[in-house]
Amino acid sequence: MKLVDTDLAKLLAQYVKLNLQAAMEYRTAFLTQVFGMMLNNGVFVVFWLIVYQHTPGDIAGWAFADVMFLWSLAALGFGLAHALMGNAFYLSRTIYNGELDVFLLQPKPVLPNLLWSRSIISGWGDVLYGILLFALTQPLDPLRVVAFLAFGGAFAVVFTAVRVIFHSLTFFFGNAEDFAQTAGELALTFSLYPGGVFEGATRWLLHSLIPVAFVAYLPARLFRAFDPGLLAIVLVADIAIVVLGFAVFARGLRRYESGNRIGTRL
Amino acid sequence: MEDYALRLDQVNKVFLSKVKGKGLRASLRSLARPDIRSVHAVRNLDLAVGRGELLAFIGPNGAGKSTTIKLITGILFPDSGKIDVLGLDPHRKRRELAFRIGTVFGQKSQLWFHLPPLDSFHLLGRVYDVPGRTLKERIDELVHVFEIEPLLHQPVRKLSLGERIRCEMAASLIHRPEILFLDEPTIGLDVVVRQRIRDLIRTMNREQGVTIFLTSHDVGDIEKLCRRAVVINGGEVVWDGTVKHLKYSLLNRRIIDLKSDGPIPLDIPGVRTIKATDYSAKLEVDLDTIRLEEAVQRIFASVSVQDINIANVPTEEIITRIYQDTEAGATPGTSSSSSSSSSSNSNSNSNSGSGAEPKGGRPCRA
Numbered sequence: 001m002k003l004v005d006t007d008l009a010k011l012l013a014q015y016v017k018l019n020l021q022a023a024m025e026y027r028t029a030f031l032t033q034v035f036g037m038m039l040n041n042g043v044f045v046v047f048w049l050i051v052y053q054h055t056p057g058d059i060a061g062w063a064f065a066d067v068m069f070l071w072s073l074a075a076l077g078f079g080l081a082h083a084l085m086g087n088a089f090y091l092s093r094t095i096y097n098g099e100l101d102v103f104l105l106q107p108k109p110v111l112p113n114l115l116w117s118r119s120i121i122s123g124w125g126d127v128l129y130g131i132l133l134f135a136l137t138q139p140l141d142p143l144r145v146v147a148f149l150a151f152g153g154a155f156a157v158v159f160t161a162v163r164v165i166f167h168s169l170t171f172f173f174g175n176a177e178d179f180a181q182t183a184g185e186l187a188l189t190f191s192l193y194p195g196g197v198f199e200g201a202t203r204w205l206l207h208s209l210i211p212v213a214f215v216a217y218l219p220a221r222l223f224r225a226f227d228p229g230l231l232a233i234v235l236v237a238d239i240a241i242v243v244l245g246f247a248v249f250a251r252g253l254r255r256y257e258s259g260n261r262i263g264t265r266l
Numbered sequence: 267m268e269d270y271a272l273r274l275d276q277v278n279k280v281f282l283s284k285v286k287g288k289g290l291r292a293s294l295r296s297l298a299r300p301d302i303r304s305v306h307a308v309r310n311l312d313l314a315v316g317r318g319e320l321l322a323f324i325g326p327n328g329a330g331k332s333t334t335i336k337l338i339t340g341i342l343f344p345d346s347g348k349i350d351v352l353g354l355d356p357h358r359k360r361r362e363l364a365f366r367i368g369t370v371f372g373q374k375s376q377l378w379f380h381l382p383p384l385d386s387f388h389l390l391g392r393v394y395d396v397p398g399r400t401l402k403e404r405i406d407e408l409v410h411v412f413e414i415e416p417l418l419h420q421p422v423r424k425l426s427l428g429e430r431i432r433c434e435m436a437a438s439l440i441h442r443p444e445i446l447f448l449d450e451p452t453i454g455l456d457v458v459v460r461q462r463i464r465d466l467i468r469t470m471n472r473e474q475g476v477t478i479f480l481t482s483h484d485v486g487d488i489e490k491l492c493r494r495a496v497v498i499n500g501g502e503v504v505w506d507g508t509v510k511h512l513k514y515s516l517l518n519r520r521i522i523d524l525k526s527d528g529p530i531p532l533d534i535p536g537v538r539t540i541k542a543t544d545y546s547a548k549l550e551v552d553l554d555t556i557r558l559e560e561a562v563q564r565i566f567a568s569v570s571v572q573d574i575n576i577a578n579v580p581t582e583e584i585i586t587r588i589y590q591d592t593e594a595g596a597t598p599g600t601s602s603s604s605s606s607s608s609s610s611n612s613n614s615n616s617n618s619g620s621g622a623e624p625k626g627g628r629p630c631r632a
Contacts, residue, residue: 007395011392014388014392018378018385021381022378022380022381025380026380099374100341101336101341101371101374102376104339104340105340105341105364105369106393106394107364107393107394107395113393254343256341256342257281257342258332258336258342
């Protein structure tokens with residue numbers, strides 16, 4: 001088995017190109033979404049600056065630079081998830097509107113083909129912001145840059161897998177859209193705050209149902225002090241979540257009932 | 267080896283559906299104790315389609331047409347029965363089969379709305395692993411056949427419906443499918459464009475050897491394109507035979523339009539007045555009861571005829587009658603005045619397939 005399916009990689013590249021082309025059809029909207037998102041994110045840096053100016057020392061062991069790393073990682077990961085796998089956001093309605101048909105009729109794995117087919121363009125604003133923030137607030141040695149990009153990619157894939165798991169409940173319950181959206185927002189919100197401040201049930205939640213710890217807090221810890229054991233835990237957890245995402249979707253697909261909604265591809 | 271494009275053997279598909287009464291109270295009751303009922307969308311369906319056939323698959327709304335196509339193309343899993351498409355099980359070999367079939371759903375687009383069709387063609391080329399040079403040649407060929415050169419660089423959102431459907435059909439043929447499923451391809455099109463699309467479907471079938479599986483509510487599509495028609499209702503095949511047979515023989519009736527210079531008092535067994543004014547009448551002749559020649563002679567003997575026109579029952583009406591008969595539990599092709607089905611029902615089907623014998627209809631909703 002090939003480690004990288006080149007046909008699939010080329011398909012992803014084609015989708016990225018096509019989605020960018022489609023977005024650029026509306027130049028003003030494209031620029032507003034990308035740069036508006038960067039501006040929106042920038043406001044939070046000011047917020048954290050003010051917080052740290054009024055707080056002596058660290059917050060639960062997290063210095064300002066650590067929080068900025070968390071922000072840059074979350075922005076990169078979240079941005080990549082939206083820009084490259086944007087259809088995860090719409091998965092429930094794709095299921096209940098019977099719009100999976102198009103993907104089931106094509107000779108590609110359904111889930112990647114489906115996820116890549118739509119891009120949320122503001123995600124590119126997040127990606128640019130994440131990289132810029134990292135460049136401005138973190139030391140730039142090559143190994144750290146590569147690790148940052150790798151953790152950002154892992155964040156995107158795992159975050160998407162979590163969305164897929166929750167949205168796939170639509171196959172079983174008819175409509176899990178609101179529930180899945182809430183879970184996605186919770187995951188994003190928790191990933192932007194220092195992990196050390198959460199304790200008890202919340203801490204357990206962030207290592208299980210909303211597994212932010214494995215894509216944000218633990219990578220941040222690894223960034224501060226490398227630990228091979230911790231890296232192994234992160235990798236195993238990330239792979240398990242992605243496998244679970246595929247499995248729940250595949251299981252749900254057997255219950256897919258299609259539909260006759262009139263529609264076009266946007 | 268039998269040369270079938272596809273075969274369905276005793277295929278069943280049941281959907282579970284929540285039934286709720288009217289009003290808030292019923293909604294609350296449904297929340298606590300939902301009333302789930304099963305709907306038999308496809309029931310013991312047998313169907314065979316030969317390679318190179320151009321088949322009309324027709325039925326009223328909710329008859330099971332779309333479900334059948336979705337079962338054949340691997341979108342839905344059957345509850346029981348066997349489906350064989352080009353020698354493959356659509357559910358176990360979905361991706362392998364996808365390389366060999368194409369679909370055009372008139373109501374769903376595979377083109378990107380904001381981009382020109384050419385971009386979608388290139389994406390589909392990638393989806394179907396068509397190599398670069400082959401893809402270019404294929405696009406050139408389809409652009410020529412479908413005459414879409416001027417449309418290639420315009421965003422799909424700016425195309426008319428007819429132009430879009432032509433591009434949709436070209437898109438569905440990028441990977442040279444052996445079977446093309448067309449679900450309502452002419453829906454919403456004007457007569458000129460509809461005719462154009464029909465010509466293209468015929469070209470694909472005759473010149474490129476593509477097996478066509480066509481569903482349509484437009485009788486013109488069926489009459490002008492298809493040699494064989496399969497009528498489905500309540501999830502069952504209720505009629506299967508040639509379109510010619512459907513048109514000329516099934517109901518064994520003729521329609522006579524009559525004009526006279528006086529009233530038309532007629533009392534001829536086997537001749538029913540559908541509509542009458544003082545000087546004109548529309549009559550239906552039941553050929554199981556009376557020969558056409560005899561009916562005409564008796565009309566001429568009774569009335570001073572100014573003008574007469576004899577026609578077959580319009581196909582649309584025949585199909586409507588089949589739907590109504592099967593829903594009422596009668597055998598399609600039998601009339602209320604005739605207890606036996608038309609003798610011509612035993613005509614054999616000249617196409618390969620599951621035969622032309624009309625099947626007895628019966629109520630079949632769960």
